[in-house]
Amino acid sequence: MASRDLAIGVVCLSQTVVGLLGNFSLLCHYLFLYFTGCRLRSTDLIVEHLIVANFLSLLSKGVPQTMAALGLIHFLNDIGCKLVFYVHRVGRGVSINTTCLLSVFQVITISPRNSRWAELKEKAPKYIGFSIFLCWILHMMLNIVVLLYVTGKWSNTNITMKKDLGYCSGEGNNEISVSLCVPMLSIPDVFCVGLMLWASGSMVFILFRHKQQVQHIRKNHLSPRSSPESRATHSILVLVSTFVSSYILSCLFQVCIVLSDNPGILLVNTSALISVCFPTVCPFILMSRVSREHRLCFAWIKITKSPKSIINV
Incomplete structure (x- = not known):
């Protein structure tokens, strides 16, 4: 085995293990919060599905x-290749949509009561x-269409039209299939990324305007700590910016x-590493916000000393 392949294998293994452990810890x-009586917020349902999508991406691409x-x-x-690529595409798509949904919902949450939201x-x-x-x-x-264009290396059908994808094979370039499938698969993703960018810009504008409005209050020796909504917004902004960066790089390599x-093996491996970058980093970005919710919840339960007490965190 070449030293370059060994290095790529070690990086893939480390990235996959770290990502799986991070998402498993967050889940x-x-x-734990649910079974101890804490009432989860509406956005937590989105985050839970984002974690599931991350698991699918890491297991179907990283492993x-x-x-x-x-x-x-x-x-x-042949069946294994189709299943692996299909699960990865579904997990990747749901990850895009849930991140978009999380950012849009946060814009609605922090918007002023006199706004159009x-x-x-x-x-x-x-x-x-x-x-x-x-x-x-x-x-x-x-992503059912992916099942038609991915085959195993053992398959002997149309062998002259295949391109090497590492552990599987894909159908060679076909102008008709490319012109039909690429727009169908990419338009929803591009729309969600655009919506995320708009939501991020709106959140930054709302936070900046809020900071100007309360600037004179902070001068009166009040607590300088930001509100829970602001801290959640900051973590979502970091999450979205990380996602958009990795998504753009992944798209460039996939194109x-x-x-x-006949894509080189280095190109295929690099594209795979970038495609699982966000599922690996995502849980660690969200953990700081979740840890605060954990402390707030149990502090309230300890004060009330009632097993029926719940808090909307």
Whole structure:
């Protein structure tokens, strides 16, 4: 095994293990809060589905890519390749949608009561579950097309038209399929990224205007700590900026793979590393906000000394 392949395998393995442990720890934290009587916020449902999408992305991309980088090439048959790529695409799509939904919901949450979003403040939480359900259904239907263009390396059908994707093979460039499938799969993602950028800009504007309005209050020796809404907004802004950066890089590499008749193994491995970057980093960005909620919840339970006491964190 070449030293370069070994290095890529070690990086893939480390990235996958760290990402799985981070998402598992965050999921256990939410389960612990739930079973100890803490009432979770509306956005926590979005975060929980984001964690599930991260798990799917890491297991379907990080694990097989690690095995391939360490020298195990022919470990998936035709059905296995189709399933792995399909699960990864669904997890990636739901991750995009839930991050977008989280940022839009946070804009509605922190918007002033006299703004045009005032009517949505009470209505928005009621539609979160339905919106997440639509995200899963949409991407499960859209990405069925992936099953048609990914095969295992053991398959002998159209072998001259295949391109090497590491541990699987893909159909070679076809102008008709590219012109139909690429827009169908990319338009929803581009729309969500644009919506995230708009939501991030709106959050920055709202926080800046709020800071100017309360500047004279802070001079009167009040607590300089920001509100829970502001801290949550800051963490979501970091989350969105991290996602958009990794998404743009991932798209650039995927475009190169799609347009190339025979993409190099280094290009395929680099694209895989970038594609699981966000699922790896995501739980650690959210953990600071969740840890504050943990302390607030148990501080309230300790003060009230009542097992029935709950707090909306």
